[in-house]
Amino acid sequence: MSTRIDQTIDTSTVQPDNLIAGLAPSPEVYTVTIARGAEEVTYKRGTALAKGEDGKMYILGTAGTAGTFTATGDGSTVKFSLIDDGVIPAAVTEVKVDGTALTSGFSYIAANGDLIFDEAPANTKSIAVKTVIGTFTANAVLADDVTVGTSTDGRAVAYRTGHFNENALIVKDSYTITADDKEAFRIAGILLSDAIK
Numbered sequence: 391m392s393t394r395i396d397q398t399i400d401t402s403t404v405q406p407d408n409l410i411a412g413l414a415p416s417p418e419v420y421t422v423t424i425a426r427g428a429e430e431v432t433y434k435r436g437t438a439l440a441k442g443e444d445g446k447m448y449i450l451g452t453a454g455t456a457g458t459f460t461a462t463g464d465g466s467t468v469k470f471s472l473i474d475d476g477v478i479p480a481a482v483t484e485v486k487v488d489g490t491a492l493t494s495g496f497s498y499i500a501a502n503g504d505l506i507f508d509e510a511p512a513n514t515k516s517i518a519v520k521t522v523i524g525t526f527t528a529n530a531v532l533a534d535d536v537t538v539g540t541s542t543d544g545r546a547v548a549y550r551t552g553h554f555n556e557n558a559l560i561v562k563d564s565y566t567i568t569a570d571d572k573e574a575f576r577i578a579g580i581l582l583s584d585a586i587k
Contacts, residue, residue: 409436409531409558411583417552418579419533422447424544432537437560438567439548440526446543447530451565454480454522463487463511470505472521478503479521486518487511528567528574531559551579 410417422439425446438450457479459472472479482498482505484491495508511517530548538544556567559582572582 407436407558408555410552411555411581412553414553415551415579415581417549419547420530420550422530422546422548424448424536424538424546426538426540426543428540430537430539432535433532433546434535434560435532436554436558437532438528438571439530439532440571441529442526443524447546447548448526449560449562450526450528450567450571451562452526454524454526456483457521457523459505459517459519459521461517463513463515463517465513466510468507468510470507470517470519471503472498472505472519473503477523479523480525481522482519483522484518484520486516488515489518528571528580529578531580549580553581553583556582556584 423446424433424439425442425444425448433449439447440450440452442448442452457474459470459474459479461470472482478500480500485496485505486492488511497506498504499506505519530550531552531554533547533549536544536546556572559567561567567582575582
C-alpha cells in the first residue's frame with residue numbers, strides 16, 4: 391500500500407535503515423540481474439552485491455564454484471592445462487599427487503590455466519586438483535527487497551553509486567567486507583563509511 395503525499399507518516403512505526411551515509415556521491419540506481427540459486431532467497435535492501443564473471447550479481451561473500459581436475463603422471467609431463475570447456479579456474483585450492491597434498495613444488499598460472507610442477511609426477515601417479523571457478527567483485531548495493539527463485543534469475547534495482555554505512559550492508563553469513571571489496575566498491579562509485587547502527 392502506498393502513502394499519499396498529503397498524508398502524515400507515523401514516525402513511531404517508521405525506522406530508518408541507516409543505509410545512506412551521505413549524498414555525495416549522489417545515489418544512482420540501475421537494474422541488475424541476480425543469479426538464481428539452489429533455493430528461493432529474499433535479499434533485503436542494503437544487500438551488498440558482487441558481480442560475477444557471467445555479469446550477474448551475487449550476495450557479497452559468495453565463493454567461486456568448486457571444480458576438480460584429475461590426471462595421471464607419465465614421469466615426463468610437468469605442465470597440465472586446467473581449462474575445461476573454455477573456462478579457466480580463478481585459483482587452485484588443493485593439489486594432491488598419489489593422495490598426498492602438496493604445499494610446494496608447483497605453481498598455477500591463472501592467466502592461462504596452466505598447473506606447472508617443478509618435477510614431473512612419476513608414471514601412473516594420480517593427480518587430483520581442486521579449483522575455484524569464477525571470481526566475484528564488489529559492485530553495487532541492493533535498493534529494494536527482492537525474492538529470487540530457483541528456475542529464473544531475478545531482476546532488481548540496485549545503487550551503482552552512493553555513500554553508504556558499511557555496517558548497514560548485508561553480506562553472506564560469516565563474511566567480512568575486505569579492503570579489496572572497499573576498493574572495488576570505490577572504483578564502481580560507491581563509498582563506504584563507518585557509522586553507529
